[in-house]
Amino acid sequence: MGCVIVLALFVLCSCATTNPPAPSPPSPAVPATRFVAAPVFDDVDQDEWVGSYEGVADIYLAEEDSWQRGVSIELFVQRDGQRLRILGQMALAASRHSFYVGDVEADEESMLSGEYADGDSRYAYSLVRSDDAMKGFVKMHLRADASAAFIPGDEWHVDVQRRALTDLR
Numbered sequence: 001m002g003c004v005i006v007l008a009l010f011v012l013c014s015c016a017t018t019n020p021p022a023p024s025p026p027s028p029a030v031p032a033t034r035f036v037a038a039p040v041f042d043d044v045d046q047d048e049w050v051g052s053y054e055g056v057a058d059i060y061l062a063e064e065d066s067w068q069r070g071v072s073i074e075l076f077v078q079r080d081g082q083r084l085r086i087l088g089q090m091a092l093a094a095s096r097h098s099f100y101v102g103d104v105e106a107d108e109e110s111m112l113s114g115e116y117a118d119g120d121s122r123y124a125y126s127l128v129r130s131d132d133a134m135k136g137f138v139k140m141h142l143r144a145d146a147s148a149a150f151i152p153g154d155e156w157h158v159d160v161q162r163r164a165l166t167d168l169r
Contacts, residue, residue, distance in 0.1 A: 049077045049084060049106055053134055055160030057090055059097070062142075062153045075134070075160050084112070086125070088138065088156060099138055099156065101125055112136075122150055132162035 057073040060066075073090040083105055089098040101116045101123050113126040120143040127136035140153035 047079070048109065049112065049129060050079055052076050052163045053160035054163060055158065057088075057159070058157040059090065060155040062140075062155075073156070073158055073160065075158065086112075086127075086138075088158070090156075097154070099123065099140065099154075101138060120144075121153070127158075133160070134162075135159050 053075040055073060056070050059068045059071050061068065071090050073088060076087040078085050078087070080102060083103050086101040086104060087098065088100075100118070102118070103116055104112055104114065104125075106112060110130065111126070111128050114124075116123045116125070122141045122143075123138055124141070125136065125138045127134055127138075135158065137155060137157045139155045141150035142153040143150050
C-alpha cells in the first residue's frame, strides 16, 4: 500500500512539472489619477490639529490700546518636523495683521499651550480643540531693544472652525 502512495505522488509531481504554466490573465488597465495619497504620520495626536480654520477673533491692539471685535481670521496649523506651527492672519479695519507661532508641541489631544520666542517677540498661547472647533488665545510680548524687558503687545482671542474642504498640507 505504501508503495502505491509513493508511486501516485511521483506520477502527480512529474505531471505537474511537465505541464507549462497557465498564462496569467492580463491585469485591468488602471486609469491615471491626478491625486497623490497624502503621507501617513506616526503621531496621530499632532495630525488631528493639522488643517485650516476660519472664524472670528477679538483682537487687542497694544499700540492703539483698543479692541477690534469680531474680526475675520484664518488659522493654519501645519506640521513642522516633529512639531507644529500656527499661522494666523486677519484683516483689521486699517491694515492686515498676522502672527506666527512655531515649535509647538502637542502634549495633549485637545489642548496646545506654551510659549514661543522669535527675536524681539515672545508669544504665549493656549488653544483648545473640540472636534472641528478651536478656541483660545495668542498673546504677543515685545522688547524695544536687547536690554529692555518684554512689554505686552497685541492679543488675539480666537473662535474658529475647521474648513469643510481638506487643504493640502
